[in-house]
Amino acid sequence: MRNKIVAGNWKMNNDLLQTEELLLKLQEKKFKKGVQVMVAPTFTNLWHSVKKLKNSEIEVIAQNMHFAEKGAYTGEISASMLNGVGVNTVILGHSERREYFNEEDSLLKKKVDAALEHDMTLIFCFGEKLEDRELGHHFEVVRDQVKNALFHLKENDWSSVILAYEPVWAIGTGETATPEQAQEMHHFVRNLITQGYSKDIANEVSILYGGSVKPDNAREIFTKADVDGGLIGGASLDASTFSQIVNSF
Numbered sequence: 001m002r003n004k005i006v007a008g009n010w011k012m013n014n015d016l017l018q019t020e021e022l023l024l025k026l027q028e029k030k031f032k033k034g035v036q037v038m039v040a041p042t043f044t045n046l047w048h049s050v051k052k053l054k055n056s057e058i059e060v061i062a063q064n065m066h067f068a069e070k071g072a073y074t075g076e077i078s079a080s081m082l083n084g085v086g087v088n089t090v091i092l093g094h095s096e097r098r099e100y101f102n103e104e105d106s107l108l109k110k111k112v113d114a115a116l117e118h119d120m121t122l123i124f125c126f127g128e129k130l131e132d133r134e135l136g137h138h139f140e141v142v143r144d145q146v147k148n149a150l151f152h153l154k155e156n157d158w159s160s161v162i163l164a165y166e167p168v169w170a171i172g173t174g175e176t177a178t179p180e181q182a183q184e185m186h187h188f189v190r191n192l193i194t195q196g197y198s199k200d201i202a203n204e205v206s207i208l209y210g211g212s213v214k215p216d217n218a219r220e221i222f223t224k225a226d227v228d229g230g231l232i233g234g235a236s237l238d239a240s241t242f243s244q245i246v247n248s249f
Contacts, residue, residue, distance in 0.1 A: 008236025
């Protein structure tokens, strides 16, 4: 049975005090049993967050990492550095990393390998831009993003992979893919994995939806057969809103 997951990506928000306040509010919330809850504070607050949540079931994850173990990469963070502060899950390939920092499939492939080499779980993001969808190229774009970065993996590697579909046109815009559009793409990706590996592997991979998920649309999205949760952006910065999304299952 696939894991149900809701992960909050805090992006470049919240200083240390704001992070502590949000973590405290989250600890006071009751989350639905059987749902994995994750939060991704900024790098500077990861260690503090891990310590604050050591007695909580909420997992602290990272928003990004470099592919190298160490070296002359000013400002970068390695997988072993994340491991060292108790972080064992990382988001890779977020649309903002692709768009603003020119992260291409070849680079993400190396990051994927580095994460797996350090026994990390990865949330691999993919998704099309508005022009891709308008031109009818959205399936092709998603296919290439997933295959180029992940289809070199061994079968047992997939147990450490979580996927996250982000239609770029629905991130931070207030627009949301309809539940039917989300299901259609999630089903497409699951079929890709079936074709490249096996139906068993495809049926075990959790695929999250990310794109303006809110309490008033989460339940309808999460009830779709191939949607296993959400990667939540802005709505995860409010404890009440985030908890409502988690409890939408």
